[in-house]
Amino acid sequence: xxxxxxxxxxxxxxxxxxxxxxxxxxxxxxxxxxxxxxxxxxxxxxxxxxxxxxxxxxxxxxxxxxxxxxxxxxxxxxxxxxxxxxxxxxxxxxxxxxxxxxxxxxxxxxxxxxxxxxxxxxxxxxx
Amino acid sequence: xxxxxxxxxxxxxxxxxxxxxxxxxxxxxxxxxxxxxxxxxxxxxxxxxxxxxxxxxxxxxxxxxxxxxxxxxxxxxxxxxxxxxxxxxxxxxxxxxxxxxxxxxxxxxxxxxxxxxxxxxxxxxxxxxxxxxxxxxxxxxxxxxxxxxxxxxxxxxxxxxxxxxxxxxxxxxxxxxxxxxxxxxxxxxxxxxxxxxxxxxxxxxxxxxxxxxxxxxxxxxxxxxxxxxxxxxxxxxxxxxxxxxxxxxxxxxxxxxxxxxxxxxxxxxxxxxxxxxxxxxxxxxxxxxxxxxxxxxxxxxxxxxxxxxxxxxxxxxxxxxxxxxxxxxxxxxxxxxxxxxxxxxxxxxxxxxxxxxxxxxxxxxxxxxxxxxxxxxxxxxxxxxxxxxxxxxxxxxxxxxxxxxxxxxxxxxxxxxxxxxxxxxxxx
Numbered sequence: 333x334x335x336x337x338x339x340x341x342x343x344x345x346x347x348x349x350x351x352x353x354x355x356x357x358x359x360x361x362x363x364x365x366x367x368x369x370x371x372x373x374x375x376x377x378x379x380x381x382x383x384x385x386x387x388x389x390x391x392x393x394x395x396x397x398x399x400x401x402x403x404x405x406x407x408x409x410x411x412x413x414x415x416x417x418x419x420x421x422x423x424x425x426x427x428x429x430x431x432x433x434x435x436x437x438x439x440x441x442x443x444x445x446x447x448x449x450x451x452x453x454x455x456x457x458x459x
Numbered sequence: 460x461x462x463x464x465x466x467x468x469x470x471x472x473x474x475x476x477x478x479x480x481x482x483x484x485x486x487x488x489x490x491x492x493x494x495x496x497x498x499x500x501x502x503x504x505x506x507x508x509x510x511x512x513x514x515x516x517x518x519x520x521x522x523x524x525x526x527x528x529x530x531x532x533x534x535x536x537x538x539x540x541x542x543x544x545x546x547x548x549x550x551x552x553x554x555x556x557x558x559x560x561x562x563x564x565x566x567x568x569x570x571x572x573x574x575x576x577x578x579x580x581x582x583x584x585x586x587x588x589x590x591x592x593x594x595x596x597x598x599x600x601x602x603x604x605x606x607x608x609x610x611x612x613x614x615x616x617x618x619x620x621x622x623x624x625x626x627x628x629x630x631x632x633x634x635x636x637x638x639x640x641x642x643x644x645x646x647x648x649x650x651x652x653x654x655x656x657x658x659x660x661x662x663x664x665x666x667x668x669x670x671x672x673x674x675x676x677x678x679x680x681x682x683x684x685x686x687x688x689x690x691x692x693x694x695x696x697x698x699x700x701x702x703x704x705x706x707x708x709x710x711x712x713x714x715x716x717x718x719x720x721x722x723x724x725x726x727x728x729x730x731x732x733x734x735x736x737x738x739x740x741x742x743x744x745x746x747x748x749x750x751x752x753x754x755x756x757x758x759x760x761x762x763x764x765x766x767x768x769x770x771x772x773x774x775x776x777x778x779x780x781x782x783x784x785x786x787x788x789x790x791x792x793x794x795x796x797x798x799x800x801x802x803x804x805x806x807x808x809x810x811x812x813x814x815x816x817x818x819x820x821x822x823x824x825x826x827x828x829x830x831x832x833x834x835x836x837x838x839x840x841x842x843x844x845x846x847x848x849x850x851x852x853x854x855x856x857x858x859x860x861x862x863x864x865x866x867x868x869x870x871x872x873x874x875x876x877x878x879x880x881x882x883x884x885x886x887x
Binding site: 436 | 737
């Protein structure tokens with residue numbers, strides 16, 4: 333089944349990485365990704381832009397309201413995610429551990445996916 | 460990540476908040492800085508064994524505050540230093556205090572603290588270069604050596620510059636009371652201008668200097684993102700951050716292998732940093748929803764039009780002309796008009812642009828880019844003699860080897876074509 337591995341970390345800390353360090357971490361993560369992809373298990377992965385770029389559509393009113401944010405000052409922010417095919421939690425945790433070895437600090441939330449819908453084409457975030 | 464890397468990133472990211480809180484507590488820049496240094500030293504000693512504290516910033520503030528108080532006592536009456544055991548006990552008691560402080564850190568207070576910390580670096584008596592040096596030292600925590608390298612001066616000269624700047628700040632009245640909304644807005648504007656100065660110190664450098672100065676762009680972006688988190692609904696802060704991201708994204712394409720300037724329209728857009736452009740575009744989109752345009756947003760919107768054009772010929776020059784006209788209204792300046800003239804030349808031709816910049820001559824006679832553009836426009840019109848004259852004036856005013864070399868290329872080409880033509884005539 334599919335597991336979402338949601339990456340949480342302190343944005344301030346990640347933002348303080350030197351470009352060289354950032355590159356090194358990304359290279360190590362790429363190796364883990366390639367490994368998962370090689371086994372045909374990586375469905376999708378993404379690194380998100382900083383939360384400062386985010387807006388929120390509040391649906392608690394009609395019409396829904398688009399606002400800046402999220403403002404909630406949580407300590408760690410959602411910075412990226414992976415969708416990995418795993419037989420059980422043990423396998424998902426093993427995949428997360430491999431990612432963690434490549435990029436320590438922060439935490440991974442491991443969430444089984446209830447249902448997923450694949451579109452025919454996946455587009456990159458090319459501006 | 461090895462221990463030192465983790466600790467490094469944690470200390471760097473905690474610095475503005477921790478320094479800001481310590482400045483409010485001690486009301487003195489030097490004491491705050493010493494206290495913070497001391498806290499960092501203790502972190503380097505204790506974190507590798509015990510692991511990172513749950514909230515590094517709160518830990519550093521508490522340890523720094525205690526150490527600063529101790530230092531004060533030591534100075535006033537030679538009391539014995541607390542032993543390491545006392546420190547360990549103190550650290551054990553930190554956990555609860557850390558939690559309480561961490562909660563308060565999220566409040567509005569610390570926003571004013573950080574703004575104050577940045578604001579004291581912008582003391583109006585300080586020349587721009589000293590403001591920048593002070594901010595890099597105090598807020599970003601760059602070492603004097605790193606700053607000296609970025610400014611291409613000796614370490615002792617930079618040390619002196621920073622010491623003088625600090626003395627000036629210490630003499631002035633640092634405003635410690637909470638600012639009114641108007642004061643807060645004014646401080647924010649001053650601080651934003653300083654951040655953009657830091658960026659431009661890094662961005663405007665060419666040639667061999669460019670590489671040494673790149674960290675300044677990186678720091679300015681970090682400061683701007685920090686401001687954005689403090690003021691998440693300020694469209695001008697979004698605009699400033701977007702502007703710097705969109706400009707900095709082009710850095711890898713702005714120079715060729717020989718260090719020569721590559722103009723925007725000749726740049727290999729594949730070298731532009733796609734993630735930075737995406738972030739910049741997202742921010743300017745977000746800012747424009749507020750419908751409160753300001754100079755940073757307009758400049759970012761112009762940079763965004765370049766960022767969105769896949770090829771130089773796809774650039775929406777009419778819209779850029781329109782945006783520069785808006786910028787002229789907001790911040791009238793001959794330099795803005797000169798920039799607009801580039802867009803005008805694309806929309807209405809080189810003659811229209813020349814007509815537009817002619818009245819600027821008096822005020823921009825000593826400005827490199829004025830003569831550079833005048834030369835380029837005359838060149839497009841086939842007026843080689845006028846172009847040559849303008850390029851010679853530009854070269855005399857060039858701000859660095861890269862600028863001079865760029866103009867030299869034009870002159871060499873004119874020279875070669877002139878000789879070719881003369882040759883053709885004599886053959887004929």
